[in-house]
């Protein structure tokens with residue numbers, strides 16, 4: 110019977126989708142703060158909806174322009190993916206007449222452009238012994254570009270996961286995540302970890318130590334078994350819209366406090 114609530118920072122990738130505004134309103138009605146990592150070409154299609162979200166207090170962050178794997182594109186292309194969306198976000202904040210306080214970035218698929226394709230933690234348990242050395246020159250060129258544009262990652266000193274710290278995930282400029290809701294797996298032909306439908310998604314959220322693609326290599330306690338704060342990853346995909354509301358409801362039932370990043 111613990112009354113201590115874990116802190117959760119809710120991040121929503123791949124916005125703004127077709128149902129973005131209704132998701133924003135669903136969160137707003139429940140006083141839930143969130144950061145939307147937005148895809149530039151979708152911002153262009155739904156500028157007024159994005160401006161409305163800014164007015165409602167939501168943070169618009171950068172998730173590239175076309176959502177590529179950064180390990181599979183040139184450095185020049187990587188830079189333009191970031192810069193183009195950065196400019197668009199400047200524009201929507203200017204149109205909203207709201208100061209843009211944060212420049213935050215998340216790579217599509219968590220792929221930092223270092224050749225690891227997003228497998229940022231050595232993870233023999235799930236992927237065998239396969240683990241390549243990252244191409245640090247490529248990675249640093251992209252990190253430097255983010256830094257030059259003024260991007261930062263908060264220090265997240267309340268996140269205790271040693272595996273992530275020792276692998277430098279909080280030293281990078283871009284944001285990763287600590288708990289992936291994995292609702293995207295329901296769209297796969299062979300759903301990862303058998304997460305094939307809403308029930309499986311909700312059951313996993315309720316587990317103390319759910320299987321996680323982030324690749325734990327130690328015996329660290331995770332999720333509901335841990336006191337660590339969490340960066341929760343959810344998506345604004347059209348196909349999982351109905352699940353989105355049910356997932357938010359489930360998060361509210363758990364001993365979690367969904368917080369703003371300060």
Ligand SMILES: [Zn+2]
Nearest residue numbers: 122123217218
């Ligand atoms: Zn994405």
